[in-house]
Amino acid sequence: MTPVTTRTFAADPAGLEAAAEALRDGGLVAFPTETVYGLGVDARNSDAVARLYQAKGRPSFNPLIVHVASFEAAEALVEFDATSRDLAQAFWPGALTLVLPLKEGAGISPLVTAGLATLAVRMPDHAVAQGLLAAFDGPVAAPSANPSGQVSPTTFAHVKNQMTGRIDGILDGGVCGVGLESTIVAARPVPTLLRAGGVPAEAIEAALGGALATPSDRVDDTAAPTSPGQLSSHYAPKGQVRLNVDHPAPDETLLGFGPVEAPLNLSPSGDLVEAAAALFDALHRLNEMGAEKIAVSPIPAHGLGRAINDRLQRAAAPRPEGSGAPA
Known part of the structure; x- marks a missing residue:
């Protein structure tokens, strides 16, 4: 364009x-x-x-x-x-x-x-x-x-x-x-x-x-989106994302949650509201850091944790064939 x-x-x-x-x-x-x-x-x-x-x-x-x-x-x-x-x-x-x-x-x-x-x-x-x-x-x-x-x-x-x-x-x-x-x-x-x-x-x-x-x-559920925000691969940083990681590999950058040592931590105190507000900025910062492999600490699946996990699962989803990492 x-x-x-x-x-x-x-x-x-x-x-x-x-x-x-x-x-x-x-x-x-x-x-x-x-x-x-x-x-x-x-x-x-x-x-x-x-x-x-x-x-x-x-x-x-x-x-x-x-x-x-x-x-x-x-x-x-x-x-x-x-x-x-x-x-x-x-x-x-x-x-x-x-x-x-x-x-x-x-x-x-x-x-x-x-x-x-x-x-x-x-x-x-x-x-x-x-x-x-x-x-x-x-x-x-x-x-x-x-x-x-x-x-x-x-x-x-x-x-x-x-x-x-x-x-x-x-x-x-x-x-x-x-x-x-x-x-x-x-x-x-x-x-x-x-x-x-x-x-x-x-x-x-x-x-x-x-x-x-x-x-x-729902009986009439189909693969086509019935509303915005339903595509399986979305919210993706440039690096590959692995979820629910307690022990990151040496070549992975840890996105932490709770009392763990990590280069970036969504909420050291384990506050889901704080983590939700920090999530997308943290993914942008991981791009700026050039993180090629990203490990994410486990996040509770209740309250806002449900939405945080939804976004992280989409970030970790396989990308369309031939798309590679986002530009």
Whole structure:
């Protein structure tokens, strides 16, 4: 693709309006959320969405999450039932994405939904993201602001290093607090966990008063993505990743958790919230260190540990034949 000039927008009223104007003009603008930096486009503009897929190198069959400023804005796009309404009330604004039936005439580009009859939608809990959405006054489709398959960005520097020359602008909002992408739940016909993320499944189950289903529990489960964030190989650093390692090999760089000696440690105290916030930055740092083989300490599979392990499993998954290490 032809390189473009990438502007930096300040997180002030003038910068927010300039970023919103870039979106109105069909531009690609990265912006911070509480989870990770998203790469935003006007969700109604098919030409802009096509540019987004090209800039990320993202498969066009992989649908996108649409970000909205309010519940009312989401209601204009998707059909809520009582359960999904309750979940939105409990966790919005926040790191929960709901996959719901798309309303007829919603105006969303079919490239956003990848031809599905559903739309993934969420309301971010971040002042800068909310400021941009308010200034733009429309739905913004936004996957993570990184080349597809590589490590998601949690700082302005991550986006600048990976996406300069590919996108039109970056809204500088500092460091993302949660550090993991949103949890994705298909609320109908039964609440189903499609991706673990920034809201622990246990919290959602407590709000529901019952267990979430998983895709394998569903009779109609298929290999095709039914929502964003379901590709098996993703979030990958350049080095090969080995999980649940108590004793790393001499040629491996250890990504630690808990009271272990390691060049990088997600949380020496074993705090899963701290580890979640540190995960993607640690993977970026391993790239900078030139780590060719990465061993990861065991991480408990409860609370945010479930989402951390999900991302690490995808980072360790075999890459598509011929792809090699991410560029």
